Amino acid sequence: MFSIGDFARLGRVSVRMLRHYDAIGLLRPDHVDEFSGYRYYRVAALARLNRLVALKDLGFTLAQVASILDERIDVSELHGMLRLRRAELAAAVAADTARLAGIEARLSMIEEEGRMSTDEIVVRQVPAVRVAELTAVAESYAAPDIGPVVGPLFDELYHRIEAEGLRPTGPGIAHYEPFGERVRVHASCPVAGAEPRSAAPGALAVVDLPAVEAATMVHHGSMTEADAVVQKIARWIEAAGRTGTGYAREVYLETSEDESTWVTEFQEPLADQD
Numbered sequence: 001m002f003s004i005g006d007f008a009r010l011g012r013v014s015v016r017m018l019r020h021y022d023a024i025g026l027l028r029p030d031h032v033d034e035f036s037g038y039r040y041y042r043v044a045a046l047a048r049l050n051r052l053v054a055l056k057d058l059g060f061t062l063a064q065v066a067s068i069l070d071e072r073i074d075v076s077e078l079h080g081m082l083r084l085r086r087a088e089l090a091a092a093v094a095a096d097t098a099r100l101a102g103i104e105a106r107l108s109m110i111e112e113e114g115r116m117s118t119d120e121i122v123v124r125q126v127p128a129v130r131v132a133e134l135t136a137v138a139e140s141y142a143a144p145d146i147g148p149v150v151g152p153l154f155d156e157l158y159h160r161i162e163a164e165g166l167r168p169t170g171p172g173i174a175h176y177e178p179f180g181e182r183v184r185v186h187a188s189c190p191v192a193g194a195e196p197r198s199a200a201p202g203a204l205a206v207v208d209l210p211a212v213e214a215a216t217m218v219h220h221g222s223m224t225e226a227d228a229v230v231q232k233i234a235r236w237i238e239a240a241g242r243t244g245t246g247y248a249r250e251v252y253l254e255t256s257e258d259e260s261t262w263v264t265e266f267q268e269p270l271a272d273q274d
Contacts, residue, residue: 001030001040011049026052026066054078058085098144101224120217121236126249126267128211130196131173131188132161132204138183141176143224146185150174153187160204166191175209175249212269214249215242219266222259226250226266233268243271 008015021027022039027048029039051073055065058081134157138149154172161168170190177184191206199205215237219229230248237244247269254263 001042004029004039004041007041007045010043011046011053013049013053021049021052024062024066026062026069051078055081058082059088095144098147098224101222104224121233122216123270124214124216126212126214126216126269129170129173129190129209130192130194130206131209132164132166132191132194132206133157133186133188134160134204135184135186135201137179138185140181141183143227146183147223149185150187153185157187157189157204161189161191164204166194172252172255173209173249174252175247177247209249212245212267213272214267214269215240215244216265216267218253219262219264221262223262223264224259226264229266230268233266237268237270242273245269245271 002010004015004018008018011018018027018029018039022029027045030042030045031040032038033040048069051069052065055068055073055078056062060068134153136149136153139145154174157172158168168189169192173186173188173190175186175188177186188209194206196208197206215233217229217233219225234244245268249267249269251265251267252262253265254261256262
C-alpha cells in the first residue's frame with residue numbers, strides 16, 4: 001500500500017483533496033493506522049480516483065460524482081461524457097470569442113464617434129430581384145441573436161435550392177424586417193426559372209424583392225464589424241435629411257471560410273422623398 005503522500009503523487013492530486021474526498025465518503029483509504037491516523041491506499045484505488053477527477057473536471061458536482069461512481073460508470077460512458085463536455089466547452093469558447101470581438105467592435109465605434117467618415121456611402125437604385133428564401137425569427141438585432149439564426153438558415157436554404165433543382169444566379173442576400181420586438185430574418189438567394197410562391201413557415205418561398213433606392217456601403221472584412229457599417233450609414237441618412245425604411249439588406253458578394261476576407265454590401269432602403 002501507499003502512504004497518502006505517495007498516493008497523491010501517483011494520482012496527481014493534492015493530499016488536502018484526498019483528505020476531503022475521504023471526509024465526504026468519495027474515496028476512502030484502504031487502511032488507516034489506528035495509532036497514527038495515517039491513511040494508506042492500494043494501487044487499485046487509482047481507478048476510482050481517476051474517474052472521480054475526470055467527472056469533476058467535466059463539470060459535475062461532487063454529489064453528482066458520488067452518484068455516478070456508485071453506478072459503476074464504464075470507460076465508454078466516460079468517453080461519451082467527455083465528447084459532450086468538449087462540445088459544450090467549444091461552444092462556450094466560440095461564444096466568448098464572438099462576445100470579445102463584439103466588444104472590440106463596439107469600442108472602435110466609441111473611439112470613432114465624432115470623426116466617423118461617411119465618404120464610402122453611395123446612394124444607388126437597387127433593381128428588383130427574384131429570390132428563393134427561408135425565414136426565421138431572431139430575438140433581436142444583436143449579433144448573438146442574429147448569428148445563430150442566419151448562418152444555419154443559409155445552410156438550409158442552399159440545401160433546399162439544390163434539392164428542388166433551382167439555379168442560383170447571384171450572391172446570398174439577408175434582409176430583415178421588424179417583427180414586434182423581435183426580428184424576422186430572411187435568408188435569400190437569387191434564382192432563375194422559378195415562379196413566385198408563398199410558403200408556410202419553414203418552407204421554401206420564391207418572392208420578388210422590390211427595387212429600392214438605398215444608401216449602400218461595401219465592407220471588406222468580418223461581420224463582427226457590421227454594427228460600425230450600419231451606424232455609418234445611419235449617420236449619413238440623418239445628415240442627408242433622408243429616412244430609412246427599416247428593412248435592411250446585406251448582400252454577401254464574396255465569402256469564404258475565413259470571414260476576414262468577406263466582401264459584403266450593406267443596403268439601407270430609403271423612403272421616398274416628399
